[in-house]
Amino acid sequence: MLSFTPSTSANTTPLRIDGLSVQIAGTRVLTDISFTVSAGQCVGLIGENGSGKSTLLQAVHGSLPTGATTAGHIDTGTSRIGLLHQQAPSAPDETVARALERAVAEQRRVLVDLDSASDPYDADAYAAALDRAEQLDVWGTDARIAATLVGLGLSRVAPDTPTGELSGGEQARLSLARLLLNRPDILLLDEPTNHLDDAATDYLVSILSEWKGPVLFASHDRAFLDEVASSLVDLDPAPTQAGTVGGVTRYTGNYSDYLIARREVRDRWERQFRDEQAELKRLRAGVRDSHTVGHPGAAPRTEGRIAKKFYGDRNAKVVSRRVSDSRSRLEKLEETQVRRPTEELTFAGLTAGGRVREPADGPVVVASRLSVDGRLAPVSLTLNGTGKLLVTGPNGSGKSTLLSVLAGVLPQDAGTLTVAGVRTGYLTQEVTLPDPQDRGPGRTVERTYRDLVGDDVAEQVPLSTFGLIHPRDESRRLAELSPGMRRRVTLAVLLADPPEVLLLDEPDNHLSLALVTALEKAIPEYPGAVVVASHDRWLRQRWAGERLAL
CATH class of the missing domain: 3.40.50.300 (P-loop containing nucleotide triphosphate hydrolases)
Incomplete structure (x- = not known):
């Protein structure tokens, strides 16, 4: 069962994932995933489609589909976690203005609490309300709404427009705006640039560069990964020991650095597997051959009974030592050997399904x-x-x-x-x-x-x-x-x-x-x-x- 450790401390506590495994509809999606995202750090999730990026974000958010089975531990460090879904739900009859107000409801409430906590006889309550108001910067809420709408290209959308009348791209950008305005302590983003043009992407990059809490995101946008990610977590199979699955490979640097490092990791994995299999073959043969000492069929150098016993005892000790050494090395390597590198999908090309008819002239x-x-x-x-x-x-x-x-x-x-x-x-x-x-x-x-x-x-x-x-x-x-x-x-x-x-x-x-x-x-x-x-x-x-x- 998946366990959570929440905390009331905002922004400064890292996000820790320890031994996370998730199974959905009988299919294992994630296995033994562990890593940490520190406050102020932007970590990008990468991997093949189906490797579990969205599932991992949902697990941290606590919104896995009904029936999913989990194991491991997630230390969120805070109870305020925000997730941008790939396919964000929306209420078609809710206006844009109402959707935005729901996003900043916490900030509006904190400002009211601050006003009500102004009793001079309750200094502790006022200090706590003031601290929370400063964390959320409640005095800048209206200015932040306006700036977010401009930054994400939504300033021309009428506030009374029902969200159901927005285009798919506008709905996606509204979902992102609501999430950023909500100011969660841990920010989870699933393909955040899918519907962003250059100006909107630049705005998001500027916001993330100043985000105080941990940021974990999945993205296919290579330029965005280059600009934003301080490190990358690859969910594709890692070079683990034979008989075990799961785990992740973490790469420091941006996407360009990752391209070089990943190839090096893959080459080392393939080379180590090849060398270990050759060594296993040699050791197994050695265990068989170690039962014989000297040249098979050759007679002892003397026929004396005492000599026969001497050479026989010596041979037995040598054979026993060799067999023991070979078996020990074999058993150790069999326990620690890396598993076979997984077969990677290779796109066969745009014309793999057949030939394209010869183009006409003109x-x-x-x-x-x-x-x-x-x-x-x-x-x-x-x-x-x-x-x-x-x-x-x-x-x-x-x-x-x-x-x-x-x-x-x-x-x-x-x-x-x-x-x-x-x-x-x-x-x-x-x-x-x-x-x-x-x-x-x-x-x-x-x-x-x-x-x-x-x-x-x-x-x-x-x-x-x-x-x-x-x-x-x-x-x-x-x-x-x-x-x-x-x-x-x-x-x-x-x-x-x-x-x-x-x-x-x-x-x-x-x-x-x-x-x-x-x-x-x-x-x-x-x-x-x-x-x-x-x-x-x-x-x-x-x-x-x-x-x-x-």
Whole structure:
């Protein structure tokens, strides 16, 4: 059972995780996780999709799904913990103003308590109320609300707007605003930059740089990790002893430092495993061979009875000592040997599912003064059969709207669009798999893939083709998967029959760092046309194709 040790001390007590293990729906998600996050420290969680980053944050927050079984101990150091979920719940009829007021309710209450504790005969009560008011900076609450709305790009949203009328990106940024305004002592963030443009990301970086308490976050944003993380905790399998699983590897420095260090750790692990297996083979052979001394079949140097006994006794002692030494070394190495390095998923590429039809000569997509009222200002573009286009712009500039129009899922209000006899494939910003409950509560990953691509395609291009889903996860229920793993299934469905025009809206959302990097490397080699909409600074800095700034 998971145990917690809360404390009333704010900001200064570290977050300690000791031997944490979590099992959900019969699947072990985390095993024997231990590390500490000190006050004022920002620690980034990294690892493959499904490695348990979101689960770890939920465990610290105390919001694991019903039925989860846990073990270990979490010392939170405070009872005020705030978590930004990947998929934040919202009340559709609650106004923006009301949502923000709920976030600062603690600060409003503390200010009232301070006023009521002004009795000169109760100095202790007044001192305690004043200390708490100073911790929360209750006098700056209104200014902080205004600054947060500006910083996260929400200042133009009317306060009386129901949250249900906000776009998905606006709802995500409102959730982040509420969390920051609530000023929890321990801050937990799950993919905080998914819906942030450059200005909003810069604002979040500035806030985190001054945060007094421990900050633990999971992110796919490599530039953000570089700027914010003081150290990284890798939840992918660590080089532990054979027969044991779990544990983490902690890396000091930022993401760029991690890339170098992780490769070195992996190389050492593989080399140590190879050397230990060779030594085990030699020692096992040595135990067998140690039963014989000298040359088998050779007679003693004398036939005397006394000599025979002397040599026999000596040989017995030598054999016993050798066998004992060999067995001792063998037993010690068998106990301490590292386990076999886990097989890492390798993305097979954008065309693993088949060939893309030869591109036609000339443009395949032509848009002229294309616009959508209130969502996309007039834009024109021309894309040839092998063109690579990066669409950039701040939140609300219409990146997703443009891709939706190009994909044919949203009609334009003005302008013209010509798609010259090619198929388009569209990876939307959020996971678009059907609700697993609508397809039966027991629907597996493999069954979902087969239903969506068809039995014939699934036979020719099985899910294992892409290196996106580990074979052991194909039989899991879709409902059990993390958003990142469900997005991997969505990508596999899209690539089962690669289209001539590939539209990728924020392709780094929810996906692991390794997969995002592999996906980006594969884009220039795609034989068809590719349009990418992204705010990811790492991708933009390395983009070699054409650009369209909205």
